Amino acid sequence: MKIIVVGAGAIGGYVAARMLEAGLDVTLLVRAGRKRQLESDGLIVSSPLGDYSGQPPMLVGGEAGGPFDLAIIATKAYGLPEIAEQLRPYLHERTAILPFLNGMKHMEQLAQAFPGQPLLGGVARIEITLDDRGTIRHLNPYHAYSFGKFGPIEDDEYAIIRNVLSTVQLFKENADIEMDLWEKYAFINVLSGLTTLFQAPVGDILDTTSGMDAFRRLFAETNEVIARAGGRLSEGIADKQLRVIGGLSAKSKSSMLRDMENGLPTESAHIQGYLVELARRHECETPVLDIIHQRLEIYEKRRLAAIEGLRE
Template sequence: MLGAGGTGGYFGGRLAESGADVTFLVRKGRRKILSEQGLRIESPFGDAQVAVKAVLAPEVTPIYDSVILTCKAYDLDAAIASIAPAVAPTGYVLPFLNGIAHIDALNEKFGRDRVLGGTAKIQATIMPNGAIRQFNDWRSLTFGEQSGEMTDRVRTLAALFESAKGVEAFAVNDVVQRMWEKLVHLSTAAAMTCLMRANVGEIVRTPYGRDLFLDQLRCGAAIAAANGHAPGAAFMKAWEETFSQQDSQYSTSMLRDIERGGRTEVEHILGFMLDKAVAAQISCNTLRLAYTNVKAFEQRRAAGRLV
């Protein structure tokens, strides 16, 4: 498991808690915390403190059957360099990154038949004390072969996750479609929460917030459709409801990155969708505004002018 932050720490920690053989590939500082305190999870599905194995990049050998990526998209190149020596000759790579663009890079490095597709639905982050905090009941992983075939390795991984507490695992034969659908929802949520610097409920409670949210959701759906992956009716209905909830506290990792003055995945989510919209000649004013807003934040960050 590359990464022991919000996503990798939660799902990898739950696997380790269930008795699975999990090794975390981390940096020195994180390994020190894991070796001294174990991996700690604070969750509505039960807290945990698990002794885990952790290694540094120079220590890995090609023995790992499954290499799961949970890094930020902007760290993909470094992540590929770190995991390349770890993948067993018959092993595979499964990324749970935001967006879709990373799949092409992984296919080029490892070969399409050794790269699965996947999405993670969770709101969790690493706290200053090193613990992983899960914020709500989202706890699902969806994964499968890019080809759509249901293979033994996909079934085996699903069975491992099904034994873990606080995890919902879905092995599917349409993972690329699902990745596009997640990108539609995520780009909508990131565009709106970052542009407004507010969570879903705070936005929806304004006079025009809900209408703007649903307009951006439909824009994202049109972009996906132009690329051969139109979202289904059930998906659209579910997210129309989510983006209409006045009491929702749903936010996005991109907004949290902005609020702490950190790097963002703007190019891999908003920039990617904007490029696809322009190529398909789809009107996308809200998306364009959100992208420009975050890029302006990056300019201020680079100049040391954040307050």
Template sequence: MRLLVVGAGSTGGYFGGRLAQAGRDVTFLVRPARAALLREKGLQVVSPHGDFTLKPQLVTAGEIKAPYDVILLTVKAYSLDDALDNLAPAVAPQTMILPVLNGMKHMDTLAARFGKQATVGCVCKVAATLDIEGRILQIAPFQDLAYGEMDGALSPRMKELDQFMQDAGFDARLSSDIAREMWEKWIYLAALGGVTCLMRGTIGEIEAASGGTDFVHRFLDEVVATVRAVGSQPSESFLTEVRAILTTKGSPQTSSMYRDLQKGAPIEADQIVGDLLARARKAGVATPLLATAYTNLCVYQNRLVK
């Protein structure tokens, strides 16, 4: 199988790099500046599971000459439209697109552009970042990639994809319930992002504040009520785990959206919070805290475009 990884940042670079290191046929679609750096210094990964550097196969927009079997889509949601234009020549009727974007809005966008058959459910869990030298730093040991048909079918193409992903230096898993896993990840990201951005603090700081734990529970309740009304039902074990994580005493945890906000960088407010709010309103679910968080994030976003 031939894999095109769209983006060679912390997520695409990590999983794509591991697959390339394992001998898979991997090409990265990147911007010219990133391509120049990778050609000069190679794709460098610093990881608890072992550091490595490799010379990746690269293409930039307009250089794709033939379709790929699999596309791992790892861009930020606000860059999705441009990315789809750039990767379109790589899509054939049999191509599988695995998006690791946040939320669920991108699934509708992909289906509208390339058809539902092209889209595969996907959830990744990795804590990584780019340093000032362009290296990928894995900052926690977990490195999970789950994938599957949205209807749960164990199709021949999923078996082939699973074989491609196995034994590549990370935890790869074929899921028969990937839709639920995607909705659960959205619950976690919306709650974590919403509470840390609205309160401008870590989980531990929010828990220690007067009314902080009650606020977190009420915020999570709104998110869960929305997903129960419009998406797949989360498991009780997942909800128990998330409540514990979001109210842990002394926890330094924040969301990537909060960290981007602190840096003055673009954020995925529309995809992580705004889209969920829109679905809640359409379903008639009352979400005053979610609405407050989205308004707060919109104030920040509006400053960026001035």
């Protein structure tokens, strides 16, 4: 099976490294700058579960290659429309698409961009970052990339993919990937929302009079919106989510907060923005979410204004 991994940042680079390590036929689709960096230094992963260093096959959009049988998308969600067009020439009519993106909006976008194409759902649970030298740094000894059927895919096609992915310890099949996607969405919305609102790690938020209550209220709003929108959540999910928050390292930050601290674009429109859209559509009151969304809108407008100012 020929596999293309779109994106060689923290999430994509890590999954590519573990697949290459297992001997799979993997090519990276990357931007020109990242390709030069990888050609110079290699794909490097520093992880408590085992380091990796190698020179993977790479393509920049527009270069000849493929077609591929499985396309794994692991990029920031705000770049998906552009990425979909770059990816299109490398697919055949039965190429399966497996995204590891935050949120749920991308599943709608992919189904619209590639109607009838086999589509799987994917959920990445890993604390990881890309440092300024291009090294992928895995921050704790845990990783799990769940996958499962989501859109139209034949049983025999899925069986082949499942068998290939089962050779990589990183991957875990989930028979109810849709529920997993909604639950990860809820968690990411809350964690990224509160850490960016307060611009503080989890421990600083919890170490306040109303710290855990802020998480509780936002989980309640988020889960209500998801339920009204038709998303399924497991029994007792709210208590489970709060236990996970309480068990996080005091220094834990969301990737969105790291992006904000570095002046980078965020996935706020894709995560908080889409949830606000669902809340309005289903007439849900979301006072905490609304404030977070407003805060992130202000950040993005200021960031864009600063970029325009530098161009003048």
